Amino acid sequence: MKQLKRLEIIIKGAVQGVGFRPFIYRLATELNLKGWVNNSASGVFIEVEGTPTILEQFLARIPQEKPPISQINSLESSWLDPVDYTSFKIRHSSSGEKTAIVLPDLSTCSDCLQEVFAPNNRRYLYPFTNCTNCGPRYTIIEELPYDRPHTTMKSFTMCESCQAEYENPLDRRFHAQPNACPLCGPRLQLWDQKGEILAQENDALNLSINALKEGKILALKGLGGFQLLVNGRNRESVQQLRQRKHRPHKPFALMYSSLEAIKQDCEINELEEQLLTSPQAPIVLLKRKNHLHLSPEITPNNPYLGVMLPSTPLHHLLLHNLDFPIVATSGNLAGEPICIDEKEALNRLKNIADLFLVHNRPILRPVDDSVVRVMAERDMIIRRARGYAPFPITLNTHSLTNILAVGGHLKNTIAILKNNQVFISQHIGDLSTAEALKSFNQVMESLKGLYDFEPEIIVCDAHPDYLSSQYAKGQNLPIITVQHHYAHVLSCLANNNLNAPVLGVAWDGTGYGQDQTIWGGEFLLVRDNNYERIAHFRPFKLPGGDKAVKDPRRIALSILSEVLGDTNQIKLPFLETIESKELNLVKQMLSRNLNTPIISSVGRLFDGVAAMIGMCQNITFEGQGAMALEYAIDELKTEKTYPYQIKGINYPLIIDWQLIIEGIIEDNLQKISKQEIAAKFHNTLVEIIIDIAQKSHKKNIILTGGCFQNKYLTERAILRLRQEKFAPFWHHTVPPNDGGIALGQIMAGILQKK
Numbered sequence: 001m002k003q004l005k006r007l008e009i010i011i012k013g014a015v016q017g018v019g020f021r022p023f024i025y026r027l028a029t030e031l032n033l034k035g036w037v038n039n040s041a042s043g044v045f046i047e048v049e050g051t052p053t054i055l056e057q058f059l060a061r062i063p064q065e066k067p068p069i070s071q072i073n074s075l076e077s078s079w080l081d082p083v084d085y086t087s088f089k090i091r092h093s094s095s096g097e098k099t100a101i102v103l104p105d106l107s108t109c110s111d112c113l114q115e116v117f118a119p120n121n122r123r124y125l126y127p128f129t130n131c132t133n134c135g136p137r138y139t140i141i142e143e144l145p146y147d148r149p150h151t152t153m154k155s156f157t158m159c160e161s162c163q164a165e166y167e168n169p170l171d172r173r174f175h176a177q178p179n180a181c182p183l184c185g186p187r188l189q190l191w192d193q194k195g196e197i198l199a200q201e202n203d204a205l206n207l208s209i210n211a212l213k214e215g216k217i218l219a220l221k222g223l224g225g226f227q228l229l230v231n232g233r234n235r236e237s238v239q240q241l242r243q244r245k246h247r248p249h250k251p252f253a254l255m256y257s258s259l260e261a262i263k264q265d266c267e268i269n270e271l272e273e274q275l276l277t278s279p280q281a282p283i284v285l286l287k288r289k290n291h292l293h294l295s296p297e298i299t300p301n302n303p304y305l306g307v308m309l310p311s312t313p314l315h316h317l318l319l320h321n322l323d324f325p326i327v328a329t330s331g332n333l334a335g336e337p338i339c340i341d342e343k344e345a346l347n348r349l350k351n352i353a354d355l356f357l358v359h360n361r362p363i364l365r366p367v368d369d370s371v372v373r374v375m376a377e378r379d380m381i382i383r384r385a386r387g388y389a390p391f392p393i394t395l396n397t398h399s400l401t402n403i404l405a406v407g408g409h410l411k412n413t414i415a416i417l418k419n420n421q422v423f424i425s426q427h428i429g430d431l432s433t434a435e436a437l438k439s440f441n442q443v444m445e446s447l448k449g450l451y452d453f454e455p456e457i458i459v460c461d462a463h464p465d466y467l468s469s470q471y472a473k474g475q476n477l478p479i480i481t482v483q484h485h486y487a488h489v490l491s492c493l494a495n496n497n498l499n500a501p502v503l504g505v506a507w508d509g510t511g512y513g514q515d516q517t518i519w520g521g522e523f524l525l526v527r528d529n530n531y532e533r534i535a536h537f538r539p540f541k542l543p544g545g546d547k548a549v550k551d552p553r554r555i556a557l558s559i560l561s562e563v564l565g566d567t568n569q570i571k572l573p574f575l576e577t578i579e580s581k582e583l584n585l586v587k588q589m590l591s592r593n594l595n596t597p598i599i600s601s602v603g604r605l606f607d608g609v610a611a612m613i614g615m616c617q618n619i620t621f622e623g624q625g626a627m628a629l630e631y632a633i634d635e636l637k638t639e640k641t642y643p644y645q646i647k648g649i650n651y652p653l654i655i656d657w658q659l660i661i662e663g664i665i666e667d668n669l670q671k672i673s674k675q676e677i678a679a680k681f682h683n684t685l686v687e688i689i690i691d692i693a694q695k696s697h698k699k700n701i702i703l704t705g706g707c708f709q710n711k712y713l714t715e716r717a718i719l720r721l722r723q724e725k726f727a728p729f730w731h732h733t734v735p736p737n738d739g740g741i742a743l744g745q746i747m748a749g750i751l752q753k754k
C-alpha cells in the first residue's frame with residue numbers, strides 16, 4: 001500500500017457564500033480523498049488525506065476549477081502525517097479572526113431565473129429564489145462567518161425540501177444561506193399609503209403590475225433598499241415623480257426587461273453589454289438613440305441614459321409583465337439616503353408613492369444601485385454600491401495599524417484598512433441631512449462590526465466644517481487630516497497600484513485648500529509622502545458661496561467682470577435672464593467683496609462657462625454645468641482650442657483663463673455654435689494638462705476628481721497624453737469623484753505611518 005500523507009490547506013479571499021465548500025467536497029470525493037473542509041471567519045480550512053501524487057493534483061485543481069464568483073487571495077498548504085480519516089465531510093464553521101471577505105449582493109443567475117419561470121417548478125413565480133451563485137449577501141449579513149443564523153434569514157425556518165437542498169453537497173443550494181421557497185421563505189405584501197394590506201404574494205405582484213401600467217408610482221422594497229418605480233413612457237407620471245421627489249433635473253435610471261429592449265433605445269458596445277449582464281448588474285450610462293418614445297423628463301437635455309437589467313427575481317417578475325421600461329430610482333427625497341425599512345418607508349415616502357410593494361426579509365444595510373460608465377474602453381465606477389461593495393481593494397503596500405478613513409462630504413463613503421486590504425463602504429451620499437448623518441453612523445458601526453475592526457488612527461478631510469471631519473474629531477483617537485485633492489490623487493494611485501512620483505491632475509467642484517481658499521483646479525506633484533501644488537487655475541470669486549453653485553450665472557458674472565474689468569461691459573444674452581434686483585446685488589457683492597469666497601475650481605469654471613453661453617441657468621445637482629457642456633459637444637470632432645496663459649516662474653504656476661473667456665465671448669457674439677464652443681473649451685483644458693505635464697518632467701499623469709467623470713475630457717486627455725509620450729492613469733473600480741476620497745485618505749494614513 002502506498003504511503004498516505006495529510007495536507008492542511010488554508011484559503012483566504014472571497015470564498016464564502018460562493019459554493020466553495022461544496023466545490024472542495026466534490027473535488028475531494030472525485031479524487032477519493034478523505035478529510036474535511038470548514039468555514040472560519042478568516043477563510044476556508046481543508047484537511048485531506050491521500051497519496052502525495054493525488055494530493056498534488058487536488059491542490060493544483062483548486063485555483064483552476066474554483067467557483068466562478070469566488071476569488072482566492074492566498075492559498076497556504078503544509079504536509080502532515082495522516083490521522084486515518086475514513087470519509088470526506090463538510091464540518092461546521094469555526095470562529096477565528098474575521099478576515100474573510102463578505103461578498104456583495106449578486107444578480108439572479110440563469111439557473112434560478114429558469115426555475116422562476118418554469119410552471120412545474122416549486123419556485124415558479126417565487127420572487128426570493130436564490131442559490132450559492134446569486135442572491136443577497138452584504139445586505140443580509142449581520143456578522144462573520146457567513147452562516148444562516150448570522151443573516152436576516154435566521155427567522156425563516158427552512159421547509160423539508162429547502163433543508164434537503166441546503167444539506168446536499170451536490171446541490172446548487174448547498175449552504176446557500178438565503179435559501180427559501182414559497183412555503184418557508186419571505187413573502188410579498190402590497191400596502192396603501194396608510195400601510196393597510198391590499199394584497200399578498202402573487203396577488204400583490206399582479207396588482208403592482210397593473211398599478212405601474214396605470215401610471216402609478218410604486219415604492220418597491222428591493223434588495224438594498226426602497227426604489228421608486230414608474231412607467232418610463234408615461235410623461236405625466238414621470239413629471240409627477242420629479243415633483244413629489246423634489247428632483248427637477250437629475251437624470252433617472254431606467255430598468256429594462258431585456259438586453260434586446262435596451263438595444264432598441266440605446267447604442268451599446270460589447271463591454272457595456274458585459275457590464276449590464278454581469279453578476280454586479282449596475283446601472284450603465286449608455287448613449288441613447290435619437291428616436292425617442294421615452295418620457296423626455298427622464299434625462300432632460302442629456303444624450304445618455306442610465307440603464308440596468310433586473311437584478312432580483314422580484315424585478316424580473318415585474319418587468320416580465322410590462323411592455324415598457326420603468327424608472328427605478330432610489331426611494332428617498334432628493335439628498336437623503338435610501339430607505340430600508342417598510343415602516344420608515346411608509347413615513348418618508350408616503351407623499352411620493354401611491355403604493356408600497358414590501359416583503360418581510362429584513363435589509364440590514366442600505367445599498368443603492370451602482371453606476372458605471374465606459375471610459376477609454378474600460379469601465380469606470382461612478383457610484384460604488386450594490387454588486388461591488390464591500391469587495392476590498394488590494395494595495396501593493398500595507399500597514400499594521402488599523403486605519404479608518406471617514407471620507408469627504410458629498411458622495412460620502414468610508415473605508416477601513418486591514419493589512420493590505422481596504423474595505424470601502426457602499427455609497428452613503430451627501431452628509432447634509434440628518435438622515436444622511438444617521439446613515440453615516442450606521443454604516444460606520446456595521447462595517448466596524450462586520451470585520452471586528454477597532455481603529456487606531458482616523459483620517460479625515462482637512463475641511464474643518466465637514467460633518468465627517470467633525471465625527472473624526474469626536475472619536476478621541478490620533479487624527480490625520482488630508483488635503484482633499486491630495487486624497488483624490490492618492491485614491492487614483494491606489495486604484496492603479498502605482499507608486500509616486502506622479503503628477504496629479506485633480507479637478508473637481510470644491511475642496512478645502514491648505515491656504516484656506518477653495519481649490520479644485522489643481523496640479524499636484526506627489527512624491528513619497530508629500531505633495532507640492534505646482535500649478536492651479538487663476539482663482540475667482542464665488543458671489544454668495546453656495547448660492548453661486550446653485551445659480552452659475554453668478555459665476556459667469558464673476559468671471560466676466562474680472563475679464564472685462566467692469567460688469568457693465570458684459571453684453572451677453574444670458575444677462576437678460578437675470579432679474580435686475582438680483583443682478584445689482586451680485587454686482588455689489590463683487591465690487592465690495594461681500595461674501596465672495598475665492599475658488600480655483602475647474603468644476604465651477606465649467607458651470608460659469610455653461611451659464612455664460614446660455615446653458616444651465618439654474619442647477620439642482622452638483623456637476624450639472626459640466627454635464628451640459630460635455631453633452632453639448634455631441635459627436636462634433638474638432639481640434640480647435642482657445643489661447644491661454646501660464647504665468648509665474650516659481651511654483652505654483654497660475655493658469656490664467658482670461659484669453660479663454662475672451663475667446664468664448666467673441667465666439668458667442670459671432671454666433672459660433674454652443675457645440676463648437678464647448679468642444680474648444682474642453683480641448684483647451686486638455687492642452688493645459690499637456691503643458692503642465694511637460695513642465696513637471698513626470699511621465700505618469702494621474703487624472704482624478706469629479707471632472708474626470710466627463711467622458712470627452714477624460715478620453716481626450718488620455719489620447720493627447722499618450723501622443724505626447726506620457727502615461728495617463730485614471731479611475732477604474734473606485735470613483736474619481738468624492739466617493740473615492742476615503743481610499744485616498746487611507747493611503748495618506750499609511751504613508752504618514754511609514
Ligand SMILES: [Zn+2]
Nearest residue numbers: 109112131134
Ligand atoms: Zn442562482
Ligand SMILES: [Zn+2]
Nearest residue numbers: 159162181184
Ligand atoms: Zn422551502
Ligand SMILES: [Zn+2]
Nearest residue numbers: 508510511738
Ligand atoms: Zn473632490
